[in-house]
Amino acid sequence: MTSLSTIEAATLERAAEAPMLAQVERWAAVNSGTGNLAGLQTVAVLLADAFAVLPGDIRLVAPDPVESVDAAGRVQTIERGAHLHLRVRPAAPVQLLLTGHMDTVFAADHPFQSLRWIEDGVLNGPGTADMKGGLAVILAALTALEASPLAPRVGYDVLINSDEETGSHASAALIAELAQGKTAALTYEPALPDGTLAGARPGSGNFSITIHGRSAHAGRNPEEGRNALVAAADLALRLNALKSLELKVNPAKIDGGGPNNIVPDQAILRVNMRPATPAAMVAAEATLRGTLANIERDHDVHCHLHGGFNRPPKPMGPAAARLFALVRDCGSALGLDIAWKATGGVCDGNNIAACGVPVVDTMGPRGGAIHSSDEFLIADSLPERARLSALTLSRLAERGTV
Incomplete structure (x- = not known):
């Protein structure tokens, strides 16, 4: 087990103390299905207010137009919601990309709309794990990092898009733009209930x-x-x-x-x-x-x-393997056994990897049954994963490379 420095220990304590559960409950109470533009706008404003505690420039980015073929064979343009982008210290020597999504698979008229505790420490609700819990982890980790003396060494872009659940067609160009020149990327899809991460992914x-x-x-x-x-x-x-x-x-x-x-x-x-x-x-x-x-x-x-x-397919290349090893070692320092395995699912990590940037794309909290009315978040994993992210970010800042 790798020991923690005094700076790291203080950073992790700050990350774990963030009000993540309250944020998840507030954000997940608003329906933000990919097609619910009003709900997405409400969540985008809530997220912009929350992320405004970080330094840098925050903006809402208009979505790119998306085409779809309807049941009559006509090509139609589909409207998507705005994306949230935060940029901090673009001239710092280490540049990172952190991504998440504000949309869910549950439409405004879907019956799954409310939150409930299904057992002690397990919260059932739309988007709790996928991935409003992940958004809270991003904010907690970055807020803790900003209080660290390592912060000036690292700059980052945070992208929270509005259409990941339907393929990120309206945000793919923005993802590619923000990935350019990055040392590494972290995406906050939920980890499996046992903490396992997704490794290689198909296209x-x-x-x-x-x-x-x-x-x-x-x-x-x-x-x-x-x-x-x-x-x-x-x-x-x-x-x-x-x-x-x-x-x-x-x-x-x-x-x-x-x-x-x-x-x-x-x-x-x-x-x-x-x-x-x-x-x-x-x-x-x-x-x-x-x-x-x-x-x-x-x-x-x-x-x-x-x-x-x-x-595009996301194979496990050498750079990605090194980044996974860094996350594993950070987990070991925290007493966590971090493992990963190939999966059949896809996410924005695929798009980032296609830009040549190493990415770990399941840095979110532990949860399961996503895309169903049984979706759940393991609440204790919020501080656990915030500490894991904060330590990973700190060591990337200190090392300057993966």
């Missing part, structure tokens, strides 16, 4: 394929039609057959069809693909386009592809 891409066929009477002249629904079903089966150790494929939904006596002339297939490696991502996109060409040939239809790989 993820969401695609909408609109298939244009030709309508005809189902009884009088069906041979003159080109059934887009059948072509979409065939495409779903062909893509599903691409599953392998290197690629997960999930055909998720088909929009289309109509009256039983009309050959459907349009259908839209929604599919998610998760490649394990960058090479698998390149191969998957090429295979997808080749499969569309075959569907067009075999069914005499036209396919239009919308979407792409918005989360």
Whole structure:
């Protein structure tokens, strides 16, 4: 176990004393589903007020436009909420990026809206673990760091985006911009209930394929039609057959069809693909386009592809391994056994890693059952993880590198 210096011990004590639970309860009481713009605005203001205790410049950044294909095949622009950005000491020798998200998966009309204690120390509520608890940990760790004599050595950008749960399409460019030149990054998705962190992650891409066929009477002249629904079903089966150790494929939904006596002339297939490696991502996109060409040939239809790989794969490279080792050693100094494992999920850590910046992306509190009405936060892990972050930040400041 690594011993703590006097400066580190004082910093950790300040981090653990932060009012994180009260902040989580206040922030999680406001619905901030990705599509709830009013709720996101309310939470953004609450967060801006809270993070204003830190030095530097804080601003709300307008989201980039996001396009989506609706059930009728029309490309629509979706409005997203503003992102919160704080910049502190951009000229300091060590530059870090800390990220989190204010949105949840629970829409304004979702029945899961309230908080309750399901047992002693376990708080059930929307976004408690994913990830308003993580936002409280960020603030606690940075506030403690600012009181340390190490603070002048480190500068940082904090980004809290509004659309992580739907793929960060409206914030991807901002993430890439802020990642440039950073020594390391920490993202505050929740750790597993036992404290395990996520290591390597696959990439993820969401695609909408609109298939244009030709309508005809189902009884009088069906041979003159080109059934887009059948072509979409065939495409779903062909893509599903691409599953392998290197690629997960999930055909998720088909929009289309109509009256039983009309050959459907349009259908839209929604599919998610998760490649394990960058090479698998390149191969998957090429295979997808080749499969569309075959569907067009075999069914005499036209396919239009919308979407792409918005989360590149995040392998565990040497720099990332060193950063994980630093977090592990900091955990050891605190009496925590920090382990990590590969996971099938994706997050903004994927985007940061694609910029060449080492990142640990599950620095948030321990919790579980996220994306469900059983989501829970282990309250005692708030000070635990705030201390872990504060020590990690302190040692990055002191070392100047991972």
